[in-house]
Amino acid sequence: MIPIELLIAQTINGLVYASILFLVSSGLTMIYGIMNILNLAHGSLYMLGAYFAITIIMKLAGGSPWGYLAAFILAPTAVMAVGAAIEVGLLKPIYGKPEEYQLLLTFGLILIFDEVVKLIWGPAYINFPNPGRFLGSIEVAGFEFPVYRLLLIALGFSVAWLLWFLLSKTTLGKKMRAAAADREIVSALGVSVPLLFTGAFMLGSFLSGLGGVAAGPLYTASPGMGIDIIVNSFAVIVIGGMGSILGALVGSLIVGLTRAYAIVIYPAIELALVYLIMVIVLLVRPVGLFGKPEEVRR
Amino acid sequence: MPLLELREVHVERGGVLVLRGVSISVEKGEAVALIGRNGAGKTTTMRAIMGLNKPKSGSISLEGRDITRLPPYKVAALGVGYVPEDRRIIPDLTAEENLEIAYGSPPPDDMLDYIYSIFPELKKVRKSRGLYLSGGEQRMLSIARALVKNPKLLLLDEPLEGLAPKAALSVSKALKEIASQGISMLISESGIIRRVEGIAERAYGLDRGEIVYEGTLRGILEDKHARERIWGL
Ligand SMILES: Nc1ncnc2c1ncn2[C@@H]1O[C@H](COP(=O)(O)OP(=O)(O)O)[C@@H](O)[C@H]1O
Ligand SMILES: [Mg+2]
Numbered sequence: 001m002i003p004i005e006l007l008i009a010q011t012i013n014g015l016v017y018a019s020i021l022f023l024v025s026s027g028l029t030m031i032y033g034i035m036n037i038l039n040l041a042h043g044s045l046y047m048l049g050a051y052f053a054i055t056i057i058m059k060l061a062g063g064s065p066w067g068y069l070a071a072f073i074l075a076p077t078a079v080m081a082v083g084a085a086i087e088v089g090l091l092k093p094i095y096g097k098p099e100e101y102q103l104l105l106t107f108g109l110i111l112i113f114d115e116v117v118k119l120i121w122g123p124a125y126i127n128f129p130n131p132g133r134f135l136g137s138i139e140v141a142g143f144e145f146p147v148y149r150l151l152l153i154a155l156g157f158s159v160a161w162l163l164w165f166l167l168s169k170t171t172l173g174k175k176m177r178a179a180a181a182d183r184e185i186v187s188a189l190g191v192s193v194p195l196l197f198t199g200a201f202m203l204g205s206f207l208s209g210l211g212g213v214a215a216g217p218l219y220t221a222s223p224g225m226g227i228d229i230i231v232n233s234f235a236v237i238v239i240g241g242m243g244s245i246l247g248a249l250v251g252s253l254i255v256g257l258t259r260a261y262a263i264v265i266y267p268a269i270e271l272a273l274v275y276l277i278m279v280i281v282l283l284v285r286p287v288g289l290f291g292k293p294e295e296v297r298r
Numbered sequence: 299m300p301l302l303e304l305r306e307v308h309v310e311r312g313g314v315l316v317l318r319g320v321s322i323s324v325e326k327g328e329a330v331a332l333i334g335r336n337g338a339g340k341t342t343t344m345r346a347i348m349g350l351n352k353p354k355s356g357s358i359s360l361e362g363r364d365i366t367r368l369p370p371y372k373v374a375a376l377g378v379g380y381v382p383e384d385r386r387i388i389p390d391l392t393a394e395e396n397l398e399i400a401y402g403s404p405p406p407d408d409m410l411d412y413i414y415s416i417f418p419e420l421k422k423v424r425k426s427r428g429l430y431l432s433g434g435e436q437r438m439l440s441i442a443r444a445l446v447k448n449p450k451l452l453l454l455d456e457p458l459e460g461l462a463p464k465a466a467l468s469v470s471k472a473l474k475e476i477a478s479q480g481i482s483m484l485i486s487e488s489g490i491i492r493r494v495e496g497i498a499e500r501a502y503g504l505d506r507g508e509i510v511y512e513g514t515l516r517g518i519l520e521d522k523h524a525r526e527r528i529w530g531l
Contacts, residue, residue: 182388186388188348189380
């Protein structure tokens with residue numbers, strides 16, 4: 001029998017991990033859905049977010065609480081700029097070319113970003129202090145809840161709501177959905193599809209960077225963290241359905257909670273269990289829980 | 299200066315030359331028909347104007363301005379509305395949201411009133427998703443979507459093809475009304491001249507990527523050469 005304290009703690013941990021996974025996988029799935037680009041380097045943007053945060057918090061702010069606040073705004077913004085450069089400078093020239101080009105290119109970017117991070121910040125794991133120490137915890141019904149973790153969970157759900165609002169209530173979001181279905185006609189209706197693509201890619205990059213800032217203090221930063229998150233994000237969007245934001249949310253919750261519970265029950269099967277779920281979903285519903293059957297793209 | 303002018307436009311598709319020196323023009327306020335059987339190159343002509351297919355050679359101009367190599371969204375911004383033959387309604391968006399993406403924001407009430415005065419049928423389905431509209435409603439919405447930006451020129455690719463008689467009548471009536479408002483049109487038709495009568499006065503005949511007739515719409519039936527090329531009689 002698992003003690004209730006542990007169960008609650010792992011639920012919180014699972015939800016925190018789900019939040020971070022959602023920040024990364026929502027952008028990954030949105031970029032795929034709208035632009036038909038599978039950005040393998042999306043996890044590297046997450047890694048950059050964490051490392052930018054380290055520099056802002058430790059070097060520029062000397063570890064003060066304001067450093068964390070600044071990092072949550074500045075680091076994702078810097079990652080967004082990197083994303084803009086990638087889309088405009090590297091991806092635009094290969095749109096319309098066979099898919100292998102974008103896979104090779106974005107895979108190449110993973111290697112480049114890993115090396116760049118090693119050059120600037122060094123190859124070692126960097127532990128940076130958890131901002132939880134400034135925030136403490138609150139007590140509810142006799143149980144301790146760390147405030148920083150609760151805030152991260154709220155962040156994940158807030159971003160999910162904001163993305164839902166963007167895509168279903170704003171003209172910009174409707175243009176993005178329309179471009180996902182038929183970019184040619186959207187362009188013929190007067191919408192600058194190149195600009196729309198750059199915008200979508202920047203938004204996805206920002207969210208991935210935000211995930212990195214949130215995760216850095218929790219899980220330590222290392223040059224391999226981009227690969228780790230991208231592998232899990234792929235599991236998330238395959239389970240939830242490629243291109244679906246709601247799918248990314250549900251997939252993140254499934255993967256996040258599964259991993260958190262598996263770790264206390266039987267740690268060895270933690271990752272295997274995630275893949276098992278993925279395989280079962282693929283067998284029962286190949287397009288994922290909330291995916292749509294492949295339509296003709298133009 | 300004509301509103302729209304194509305000069306010696308050549309377009310290749312899939313390595314085959316499908317437009318071979320097409321020269322046509324549309325004056326301000328004029329509705330012009332483009333007549334030709336299936337595969338003649340009507341759709342390609344419209345796509346070339348829109349910037350969806352880049353010409354190999356030749357030039358396209360709008361009010362004297364060269365638009366030959368402009369991307370589609372810039373051509374649209376200059377006042378060209380495109381109604382593709384396959385309608386291309388966004389299935390996930392409602393009828394009004396389809397108008398919204400073309401307008402750039404939710405269309406104001408006076409614009410919606412104008413649209414629903416031309417297509418009363420659309421008012422009933424304004425909140426329905428594109429997926430659930432009938433073929434006729436989709437055609438009307440496709441025309442409405444091209445109208446919301448107050449275009450100078452409408453490109454209508456076989457707008458009366460494949461519609462139930464009642465819907466065809468509504469669309470035909472709407473097109474006459476739009477033409478009477480002074481919006482120029484290039485309207486293609488694959489065979490039944492009668493369908494564009496009362497909308498267009500002037501016509502071009504197109505066959506295998508070449509203009510084979512230029513004159514009045516009625517005249518095309520009396521032109522032996524054009525008749526042979528287009529209908530084989
Ligand atoms: N996507 C395409 N790829 C290659 N050839 C095409 C394509 N679309 C049309 N064609 C060819 O171009 C020619 C003109 O087609 P089109 O402009 O659609 O004619 P129309 O609209 O008058 O029926 C036809 O011979 C057709 O087979
Ligand atoms: Mg055609």
